[in-house]
Amino acid sequence: MKGTTVYLGIFFGLIVVSEAGNWDIYKNKISTTLELSPNELKTLSPVVNVLSAERIPNGLVKATVIMDKSIAASRNGQRLFRRGNSGNSSSKWIETAKKIKQEQERLQNRKIFLPGMNYSEFDFNTFHNLTEIYSFLQVVTMTFPEKTNLLMIGQSFEARKILALKIGNHSTAKEKKSILLHGAIHSREWITTATMLKLIDELLNNPENTDLLDDIDFYIIPVLNPDGYEYTWSTDRYWRKSRHIDPETGLDGVDLNRNFPTFWAPATNVTGPSSEVFPGFEPMSEIEIISLDRFIESLGKNLISYWDIHSYFQVIMYPIAAKCHVRGKHFKEHLKASSIFIHGVKEKNGAEFKQGTTCDLLYPASGTSFDHFYLERKVIYSFTVELFPKFDDTTNEFVVELDKIETATTDFISGFIPVARYLQVKIHSGFFDHI
Numbered sequence: 001m002k003g004t005t006v007y008l009g010i011f012f013g014l015i016v017v018s019e020a021g022n023w024d025i026y027k028n029k030i031s032t033t034l035e036l037s038p039n040e041l042k043t044l045s046p047v048v049n050v051l052s053a054e055r056i057p058n059g060l061v062k063a064t065v066i067m068d069k070s071i072a073a074s075r076n077g078q079r080l081f082r083r084g085n086s087g088n089s090s091s092k093w094i095e096t097a098k099k100i101k102q103e104q105e106r107l108q109n110r111k112i113f114l115p116g117m118n119y120s121e122f123d124f125n126t127f128h129n130l131t132e133i134y135s136f137l138q139v140v141t142m143t144f145p146e147k148t149n150l151l152m153i154g155q156s157f158e159a160r161k162i163l164a165l166k167i168g169n170h171s172t173a174k175e176k177k178s179i180l181l182h183g184a185i186h187s188r189e190w191i192t193t194a195t196m197l198k199l200i201d202e203l204l205n206n207p208e209n210t211d212l213l214d215d216i217d218f219y220i221i222p223v224l225n226p227d228g229y230e231y232t233w234s235t236d237r238y239w240r241k242s243r244h245i246d247p248e249t250g251l252d253g254v255d256l257n258r259n260f261p262t263f264w265a266p267a268t269n270v271t272g273p274s275s276e277v278f279p280g281f282e283p284m285s286e287i288e289i290i291s292l293d294r295f296i297e298s299l300g301k302n303l304i305s306y307w308d309i310h311s312y313f314q315v316i317m318y319p320i321a322a323k324c325h326v327r328g329k330h331f332k333e334h335l336k337a338s339s340i341f342i343h344g345v346k347e348k349n350g351a352e353f354k355q356g357t358t359c360d361l362l363y364p365a366s367g368t369s370f371d372h373f374y375l376e377r378k379v380i381y382s383f384t385v386e387l388f389p390k391f392d393d394t395t396n397e398f399v400v401e402l403d404k405i406e407t408a409t410t411d412f413i414s415g416f417i418p419v420a421r422y423l424q425v426k427i428h429s430g431f432f433d434h435i
């Protein structure tokens, strides 16, 4: 009881501070009134300011709190708002909100990549917003004009560019093979974009990769879902889907990695338009997916490998994702390549990635990218990778601490490059000429 009194005293103390302060600091904030236990209120304290708190019956506290709009707009924030006055609060949301707040503080001191900066001034060990990433891609092409091309493969729902960087040495070979990779089909998975940017650096600046660029063109799309990515920076850090919003139908974004036509499944009642995994009202309804599919179709049979990068779980998955206990007819090759991947990761950083189909490792998933590109576009080596952290790392999950970025990106690169080398040997052996 004594503890409670002291604790409430702290919050009542805050009222004085708030009222004496400058209210302009609250212009990007929003308030709500909650009924919750003193301990719950204490847990909330890192992410909210308490404007008033009073004890009410049942041992609860009625508190008016104020928080950043960006936190309030998050899905969990909205849930908390809806529950305001109900006496419930979500401990999961509190943990998430704390993580977001801590990340915002970490990013305040990050090295922003500004127009006019050089390649060497780009910080690979922090996160960057879309403007910075697109500026950097321009700088890459100016720094390595003989090896790179920047391509716009399409536009997003909100008319942002979807950019692919092509990396490869000029070749006289008529049909040079290629590998395509992308990050951030799910916008909150920032580490995937950081990894794509680091891979660009690895391919261009590590001289050991020169011969890879002779034989293979790499197409790297750091942000496949630019609207969602932008939204995670401006409004809701945990936004996963596209920003295709339609109030008339209740559409609240589409899970782009459920919108591919292969094994597409209509949403059931359980997954209505506001669901995190809403697949769209029709297969291939989303412009981001149409853009990617058209681009991959244009690469034809020269595209030998496709990589859809996600976080988190530390796994490499091969087809078939939509059905359990079903493998693709190239299963042995999938197993071989993914074994090379997990061996490479382990050797470098010690991380233990797992391999298997999506059903083996997570759950069956319909309408996914790599089922589509494997079965319909005949890209034999099609994979989905879930990066750092492990499934039980509740400290990092989607919000990765800055000092973990290097390990996370190196994990992927040390698995991927050996697979690219394996495919290079396959190219030289004529393997792809007979398919």
Ligand SMILES: [Zn+2]
Residues within 6 Å of the ligand: 186, 189, 310, 311
């Ligand atoms: Zn994902």
